[in-house]
Amino acid sequence: MDFSFSEEEEQFRQEVRLWLKREIPARWFELDPGMWEETEESWAISREFQRKLGQKGWLAPAYPKEYGGLELSHTKRLILAEELAYNRAPVSVEVEITVNWVAPTIMLFGTEKQKKDYITRVARGEIIFCLGYSEPDAGSDLAALQTRAVEVGDEYVINGQKIWCSYGHLADYCWLAARTDPDAPKHKGISMFIVDMKTPGITIRPLINILNHHSFNEVFFDDVRIPKENLVGQKNNGWYQLVIALDFERSSIGVAARQQRIIEELVQYAKETKRNGEPISNDPLVRNELAGIAVENEVLRMMCYRIAWMYSKNLHPSYESSMTMVFASEVTRRLANVGMRILGHYGQLDRDSKWAPLQGRIMRMYLSSLSIGVGGGSNEIQRNIIAMRGLGLPRG
Amino acid sequence: MDFRFNEQELAFQREVEDFIKRELPADWTERSIYWPGGYGTLAELEEVDPIIEQFTRKLAEKGWLTISWPKEYGGAGRSHIEQAIFHERMSYYRVRGGEVATLIGGPTILHFGSDEMKKEWLPKIARGEVRFWLAYSEPNAGSDLASIQTRAVEDGDDLIINGQKIWSTAAHAAHYAWMIVRTDPDAPPHKGITLLIVDNKSLGVTIRPLTNICGFHSFNEVFFDNVRVPKKNIVGEKNKGWYYVMVALDFERLVIPMGGFKRTFEEIAQYAREAKLNGRPLSQEPLLRNKLAQIAIEIEVAYMFFWQTAWMLDRGLVPNIEASVLKLVTTELSQKLANLGMQVLGHYGPLERNSKWAPLGGRVCTGYLDCISALVGAGTSEIQRNIIAMRGLGLPRS
Amino acid sequence: MNLGLSEEQEMLKTSARDFLQKEFPKKLVRQLDESETGYSPELWRKMAELGWMGLVFPEKYGGSGGSFLDLIVLLEEMGYNILPGPFFSTVVLGGLTILSAGNEEQRNEFLPRIASGDRILTLALTEPSARYDAAAINTRATTSNGNYVINGTKLFVPDANVADYILCVTRTKEEQNPEDGITVFLVDAKSPGIECTLLKTLARDKQCEIVFDNVGVPQNNILGKPDQGWTIIKDTLQKATVAKCAEMVGSAQAALEMAVQYAKERVQFNRPIGSFQAIQHYCANMVTDVDGARFITYKAAWKVSEGLPAALDVAIAKAWTGEACSRVTLLAHQIFGAIGFTMDHDLHLYYRRAKAGEIMFGDSDTQRAIVARELGL
Structure with missing residues (x-):
């Protein structure tokens, strides 16, 4: 057993740190958009940064070299992800989805042409996909989706509605799940498509999230025609492809690293802030809470490390990923609450207030953390997966 | 709105308090290891104690064993608030204000029994002369109680039970089984169940003790091998037993050891005041203070559900959510209190009673074990949550 | 980075599991729990023959030169099978302390005898104040004709009832800093003036009260340097704390497996109860707790094994593992329902031990206080 990194890996970490210090524009930290808080300005910065990362090969370091990847080792990828998150690099959620879900699915099921077309562009940081999964009546029960894709000549014609489509208004393509066989059992009539967001017939309607930002959308498809070649994988095999994608490497290490940074900031805040003339870090309850959340985050970090290590040993994690995701979301919510308690009255202030500690980051985390454990397979669904796949409990 | 007791209630509370102080040996509360919410340490099981026997007789004389019964049947006809006051005070001194016969059997007979049955059973129950045990659960019918398989077949004037x-808590210390059996195997599970009373001394009844994890013989396995029971022992109508059992759940709503x-x-808390850490009282430790305060708050919240349930019942309202929440909150409180005790006592917590170093008579150590029975006994917390969701909030059945 | 066990460790794990399951069926575990001594001399010898007692001692002391991590692997299996007996006291509290702090003579005297199963040891640290800090040490050792005399009461001393030697932590000097002036003695348990009383505990682990009444100890029996014993104890506590975590991880794993198995078999409402969401979610929470505890424990153990500073990691491991294992055994009880509440069922053995482990070497709040300090608060 060895929890340390090799000298070469440590050097790589240093290299990443230095690079990030140089390449992240100062303006980004002023804007400091948290999850679901992208603005046009921040989006522009992260698109630019996405390209820089791509040029460096660090956007999709896992990909095969022929598609623009580096075939970097799992440990180095872990380090890279950790540093990107800890240093608050401008990498939006949609970039992660594009790189970690969409492109790998194309890699597995796509045609050679699709791979050449899309994967290389993903690796270079040129394109972003949004997910076209959820529908008003297909949330946790995703397989109930009703958006139809009908074959007409050389094309598919798409009709229907998607919802919670994050950054659909800024993405280049939609990674769409649509029903191609309405008569088959619900899991067996779904196919996956690549849809250019500029295709006529697509209407995007913004949904304003609880941080008062436009991150989600309703997307309406009204006779949207796409070439047949945009079907990815086999027709009616989409559900399987989609489920496989849920298993793609998501070590949650980014969550742990981001939170590590927040915890450090809270520790600093506790040391510098006085109440009744004494630093609040002397308060045993504050100490206990901060230590408690640090313990949890460290447990989370180890779970993430384990997943990366399992991949490096070709041990395919299944329930371990679900477990880590659920746990990560719980730690996030608890951290947000611990932070709010430590900041007390000041925790309510948003970043535009001169009184707001930590740029109002904790308050925004308190709000944005609500979305974690809801999207991407809710915690309840993940726990079922753990119980059934991991522990072999019977299906309910 | 007025959260105070009225004059009559206050007077009754004083009366109960005075009675307990007069009739219960002074050292009982200290000696008893009863853990609130637990089933494994119920006071009467420790040793079928002559003190408790005697105290029960005094309660019967006072008419308080039948505190919830109407006056015409020898009951005290007390309001629900007064019943709540009674159970609250009794449990404060670690004695029970009744058992299966007085709390479940009697009231059910009152509602559903024939006149003959009322005449035969109610007086002796009221006098505290007979004790029942609850013969509900079976090896394959726990949370899914309606799936009981013990059969009763008619034979002339009798039923034959197998x-x-x-x-079966305290079956060995009671006289009769208050029992559900299957009388119609072809009907849907809920509709073929009959409620009846079976004498422990009947031929073919075998009681085998089970030792619980606290080390006490509190419950039993009971086998029925061609046991003959006269048909007159059927409570109410045949095949309606499930309904009576469900209704009877409501009779217990205030039997909570608040x-x-x-x-x-x-x-x-007193231990925390007296024990010293670094020369300071333990109670000065901010973390422990915080935890003590947290449990104090939860007890206070539970009290509010308790009084609210009683208040609603007195007004003829149906406390569906309140009663289930009360049950759930208090079973979990049993466990939280045990953990609090363990934490406050630290290394001394796991010392068993009879050890000279064991604080609080070793009650916390036993309570840590017994609180499990609170979580799983009489409807698990999961079942309680389902009841709250379905009955209380109207969520659909899964 | 490599988070897996080595081939040798896998073999140790498998053979330990097989041996313990074969030789220590739960019936025997119960008998030992209820017995006065808490162990079986015959099986103790067999364990020694397997090389377990000397696992971490260098070969020249009769050991097999294994690492602390190897010991962790073994302890996890002991926890899995809830092995009773003085292994932990003898090897972790006694043996490792002598190995790191003893002089050559003491090592030669004790380690081979521990390895061969001929000597049982324990550490008498806590007193009625039940704390693990130096200020809590009030048992006095005073010089008398070049030798020492010990007076005081030690409480919650594990396995002292069967120990041949007791490592006794005493105060030999009153200093400004309570960590100064502590001396550790190797005390023959049969010395006149020692009175040992077995405490009856929740987990039936053999914790004792020891009264030292003018117990004479030769100067040669000082472990390490006089008045500088606290560094020795700090080191031992660190190892013992993470070792306890490993045991707890093992027993939590066993409780989880029992509960999952039962959830698959037990049928209510015409379905296995494991098909109900409430039960599935309990199980998911349990496995998360167990897995989390395992890796955080491994990490701390690895640091200790490598001789790296480990105060923070050990405190993190114990803070999490103590509470996690208590949660797991409680949820297991919730799943088993009434059957788990019977003495005949094995589950309560785990539930009892979980609490004992949570308290031992400082509960989670105590550990979080250390974490806070290490975070710079």
């Missing part, structure tokens, strides 16, 4: 009951929680909490 089957097995389990988790005072017991309070008492045990007070003792833990």
Whole structure:
């Protein structure tokens, strides 16, 4: 057993740190958009940064070299992800989805042409996909989706509605799940498509999230025609492809690293802030809470490390990923609450207030953390997966 | 709105308090290891104690064994608030204000029994002369109680019973089984169940003790091998037993050891005041203070559900959510209180009673074990949550 | 980075599991729990023959030169099978302390005898104050004709009832800093003036009260340097704390497996109860707790094994593992329902031990206080 990194890996970490210090524009930290808080300005910065990362090969370091990847080792990828998150690099959620879900699915099921077309562009940081999964009546029960894709000549014609489509208004393509066989059992009539967001017939309607930002959308498809070649994988095999994608490497290490940074900031805040003339870090309850959340985050970090290590040993994690995701979301919510308690009255202030500690980051985390454990397979669904796949409990 | 007791209630509370102080040996509360909410340490099981026997007789004389019964049947006809006051005070001193016969059997007979049955059973129950045990659960019918398989077949004026009951608390210390059996195997599970009374001394009844994890013989397996029971022992109508059992759940709504929680909490808090850490009272430790305060708050919240349930019942309202929440909150309180005790006592917590170093008579150590029975006994917390969701909030059945 | 066990460790794990399951069926575990001594001399010898007692001692002391991590692997299996007996006291509290702090003579005297199963040891640290800090040490050792005399009461001393030697932590000097002036003695348990009383505990682990009444100890029996014993104890506590975590991880794993198995078999409402969401979610929470505890424990153990500063990691491991294992055994009880509440069922053995482990070497709040300090608060 060895929890340390090799000298070469440590050097790589240093290299990443230095690079990030140089390449992240100062303006980004002023804007400091948290999850679901992208603005046009921040989006522009992260698109630019996405390209820089791509040029460096660090956007999709896992990909095969022929598609623009580096075939970097799992440990180095872990380090890279950790540093990107800890240093608050401008990498939006949609970039992660594009790189970690969409492109790998194309890699597995796509045609050679699709791979050449899309994967290389993903690796270079040129394109972003949004997910076209959820529908008003297909949330946790995703397989109930009703958006139809009908074959007409050389094309598919798409009709229907998607919802919670994050950054659909800024993405280049939609990674769409649509029903191609309405008569088959619900899991067996779904196919996956690549849809250019500029295709006529697509209407995007913004949904304003609880941080008062436009991150989600309703997307309406009204006779949207796409070439047949945009079907990815086999027709009616989409559900399987989609489920496989849920298993793609998501070590949650980014969550742990981001939170590590927040915890450090809270520790600093506790040391510098006085109440009744004494630093609040002397308060045993504050100490206990901060230590408690640090313990949890460290447990989370180890779970993430384990997943990366399992991949490096070709041990395919299944329930371990679900477990880590659920746990990560719980730690996030608890951290947000611990932070709010430590900041007390000041925790309510948003970043535009001169009184707001930590740029109002904790308050925004308190709000944005609500979305974690809801999207991407809710915690309840993940726990079922753990119980059934991991522990072999019977299906309910 | 007025959260105070009225004059009459206050007077009754004083009367109960005075009675307990007069009739219960002074050292009982200290000696008893009863853990609130637990089933494994129920006071009467420790040793079928002559003190408790005697105290029960005094209660019967006072008419308080039948505190909830109407006056015409020898009851005290007390309001629900007064019943709540009674159970609160009794449990505060670690004695029970009744058992299966007085709390479940009697009231059910009152509602559904024939005149003959009322005449035969109610007086002796009221006098505290007979004790019942609850013969519900079976090896394959726990949370899914309606799936009981113990059969009763008619034979002339009798029923002949075959089957097995389990988790039969105090069956060995009681006289009669208050029992559900299957009388119609072809009907849907809920509709073929009959409620009846079976004498422990009947031929073919075998009681086998089970030792619980606290080390006490509190429950039993009971086997019925061609046991003959006269048909007159059927409560109400045949095949309607499930309905009676469900209704009877409502009779127990106020039989919650609220005072017991309070008492045990007070003792833990007192220990924290007296024990020293670094020369300072333990109670000065901010973390422990915080935890003590948290449990004090939860007890207070539980009290509010308790009084609210009683208040609603007195007004003829149906406390569906309140009663289930009360049950759920108090079973979890049993466990939280045990953990609080363990934390406050630290290394001394796991010392068993009879050890000279064991604080609070070793009650916390036993309570840590017994609180499990609170979580799983009489409807698990999961079942309680389902009831709250379905009955209380109207969520659909899964 | 490599988070897996080595081939040798896998073999140790498998053979330990097989041996313990074969030789220590739960019936025997119960008998030992209820017995006065808490162990079986015959099986103790067999364990020694397997090389377990000397696992971490260098070969020249009769050991097999294994690492602390190897010991962790073994302890996890002991926890899995809830092995009773003085292994932990003898090897972790006694043996490792002598190995790191003893002089050559003491090592030669004790380690081979521990390895061969001929000597049982324990550490008498806590007193009625039940704390693990130096200020809590009030048992006095005073000089008398070049030798020492010990007076005081030690409480919650594990396995002292069967120990041949007791490592006794005493105060030999009153200093400004309570960590100064502590001396550790190797005390023959049969010395006149020692009175040992077995405490009856929740987990039936053999914790004792020891009264030292003018117990004479030769100067040669000082472990390490006089008045500088606290560094020795700090080191031992660190190892013992993470070792306890490993045991707890093992027993939590066993409780989880029992509960999952039962959830698959037990049928209510015409379905296995494991098909109900409430039960599935309990199980998911349990496995998360167990897995989390395992890796955080491994990490701390690895640091200790490598001789790296480990105060923070050990405190993190114990803070999490103590509470996690208590949660797991409680949820297991919730799943088993009434059957788990019977003495005949094995589950309560785990539930009892979980609490004992949570308290031992400082509960989670105590550990979080250390974490806070290490975070710079």
